[in-house]
Amino acid sequence: MKRIESLTNQWVKDTKKLHKKKYRDLTNKFIIEGEHSVQEAIESKADVDVIVTTDKGIETYQSLLNEINEDKLVIVPDAILKQLSELPTPQEIIAVMNKQEESQSLGRKMLVLDTVQDPGNVGTMIRTADAAGYDQVILGEGCADVYQSKVQRALQGSQFHVSILTNVNLVQWINEVKEKNIVTIATALDETAMSYEEIGEQSSVAIVMGNEGQGVSQEILTLVDKKVYIPMKGKAESLNVAIAAGIVMFEI
Amino acid sequence: MKRIESLTNQWVKDTKKLHKKKYRDLTNKFIIEGEHSVQEAIESKADVDVIVTTDKGIETYQSLLNEINEDKLVIVPDAILKQLSELPTPQEIIAVMNKQEESQSLGRKMLVLDTVQDPGNVGTMIRTADAAGYDQVILGEGCADVYQSKVQRALQGSQFHVSILTNVNLVQWINEVKEKNIVTIATALDETAMSYEEIGEQSSVAIVMGNEGQGVSQEILTLVDKKVYIPMKGKAESLNVAIAAGIVMFEI
Numbered sequence: 001m002k003r004i005e006s007l008t009n010q011w012v013k014d015t016k017k018l019h020k021k022k023y024r025d026l027t028n029k030f031i032i033e034g035e036h037s038v039q040e041a042i043e044s045k046a047d048v049d050v051i052v053t054t055d056k057g058i059e060t061y062q063s064l065l066n067e068i069n070e071d072k073l074v075i076v077p078d079a080i081l082k083q084l085s086e087l088p089t090p091q092e093i094i095a096v097m098n099k100q101e102e103s104q105s106l107g108r109k110m111l112v113l114d115t116v117q118d119p120g121n122v123g124t125m126i127r128t129a130d131a132a133g134y135d136q137v138i139l140g141e142g143c144a145d146v147y148q149s150k151v152q153r154a155l156q157g158s159q160f161h162v163s164i165l166t167n168v169n170l171v172q173w174i175n176e177v178k179e180k181n182i183v184t185i186a187t188a189l190d191e192t193a194m195s196y197e198e199i200g201e202q203s204s205v206a207i208v209m210g211n212e213g214q215g216v217s218q219e220i221l222t223l224v225d226k227k228v229y230i231p232m233k234g235k236a237e238s239l240n241v242a243i244a245a246g247i248v249m250f251e252i
Numbered sequence: 253m254k255r256i257e258s259l260t261n262q263w264v265k266d267t268k269k270l271h272k273k274k275y276r277d278l279t280n281k282f283i284i285e286g287e288h289s290v291q292e293a294i295e296s297k298a299d300v301d302v303i304v305t306t307d308k309g310i311e312t313y314q315s316l317l318n319e320i321n322e323d324k325l326v327i328v329p330d331a332i333l334k335q336l337s338e339l340p341t342p343q344e345i346i347a348v349m350n351k352q353e354e355s356q357s358l359g360r361k362m363l364v365l366d367t368v369q370d371p372g373n374v375g376t377m378i379r380t381a382d383a384a385g386y387d388q389v390i391l392g393e394g395c396a397d398v399y400q401s402k403v404q405r406a407l408q409g410s411q412f413h414v415s416i417l418t419n420v421n422l423v424q425w426i427n428e429v430k431e432k433n434i435v436t437i438a439t440a441l442d443e444t445a446m447s448y449e450e451i452g453e454q455s456s457v458a459i460v461m462g463n464e465g466q467g468v469s470q471e472i473l474t475l476v477d478k479k480v481y482i483p484m485k486g487k488a489e490s491l492n493v494a495i496a497a498g499i500v501m502f503e504i
Contacts, residue, residue: 124492133485161487233385235413240376243498246491250499
């Protein structure tokens with residue numbers, strides 16, 4: 001157990017830098033916040049660097065903290081915890097995590113994100129993929145950084161359940177996947193595409209969801225095996241991309 | 253056409269107050285922002301009080317502005333538009349709307365929100381209801397205010413497509429609906445409930461979605477005809493409520 005009291009401590013300064021993508025990339029570390037996320041990390045045997053809490057937190061989260069090695073524990077005053085957190089009113093427990101090495105083996109059911117830029121959408125879609133029994137999420141170049149606080153919050157532990165690949169060249173990836181006879185499907189806004197309900201449940205599939213404004217890029221639409229759309233029954237022009245992903249993944 | 257130049261103008265001050273629920277309730281007015289929302293309002297013949305734009309906006313949105321009566325137009329400098337907007341970089345067109353009187357007639361397919369507190373969730377769920385062909389959304393007491401900026405942004409025009417009732421006593425409402433032989437269904441986190449896939453498409457139905465943390469309240473769960481749940485196929489414990497609503501509404 002280590003106790004850090006000073007806001008100007010070098011470790012505090014370095015850890016605070018993890019709020020920025022540049023430093024997360026440089027150090028291969030990221031921060032998760034709150035009891036539920038930390039518990040999921042521990043239960044999933046993810047690579048915890050340290051757990052940061054306060055004197056009060058040691059009591060509140062006693063049973064959770066019992067599960068980790070004491071030398072991974074850092075106790076700080078509220079003022080430091082507040083600095084390390086990105087929430088206005090943080091829970092008194094956060095963890096610094098080491099990024100997992102990305103698995104190069106293909107999943108069975110895969111969700112592929114093409115330039116999805118909203119962090120909340122990225123987080124919700126990975127959580128939904130987990131709930132739908134999808135085991136891998138592929139984030140193409142230009143997606144929101146999965147290790148940022150907003151995404152991690154929306155993930156609710158699903159970052160430790162599904163395999164996540166980041167910064168993937170999707171054109172290359174889809175070509176490789178197609179050679180392995182995995183069905184590739186992209187959602188299109190095109191009403192001449194097939195309705196998602198006609199596809200039926202697949203045992204092995206990659207489903208591509210696109211950018212919030214533009215949808216899936218033309219280059220990828222021409223590559224995939226099938227294009228599907230969700231018929232609009234009312235007057236709305238489109239669905240939020242995370243909702244669309246949920247509907248399609250629970251069907252296919 | 254009216255031109256207002258001064259930030260201390262009384263109309264500017266009053267309109268800015270519409271950022272607060274208290275004043276929206278008092279005046280029965282609210283603000284929508286951006287070309288798409290304003291266009292949907294005009295096309296749906298919703299009750300536009302005034303449209304506010306800038307000299308530049310008059311050119312940019314010329315064809316849209318041609319569709320409205322000139323005396324409903326207010327031209328302001330950028331500084332005033334920025335004050336009236338709740339966005340960091342506003343589009344140069346906003347509208348002050350008069351709230352529509354809430355329809356007392358029942359919809360055919362209805363989404364019922366029980367204490368859904370996140371504005372983004374409320375907005376996305378109404379938009380999804382519209383897309384799924386639901387024609388009425390009932391917001392119980394304790395839901396996020398539908399007329400606030402965050403909800404209106406997520407709605408993308410669906411506020412003008414579906415009938416919205418607010419601040420409804422849900423216990424009373426569900427009792428009344430049941431007397432009219434409409435099937436009432438609540439989503440439960442209870443795995444002994446029926447799977448949503450067993451229900452099938454309904455021609456007339458009310459589906460209740462619950463609070464982000466607690467789900468549908470016990471009192472309402474005991475009232476409804478059926479309880480359904482969405483089976484989790486992976487390790488996630490639950491779905492975001494807006495995703496769950498999308499999956500259920502596109503199935504039932």
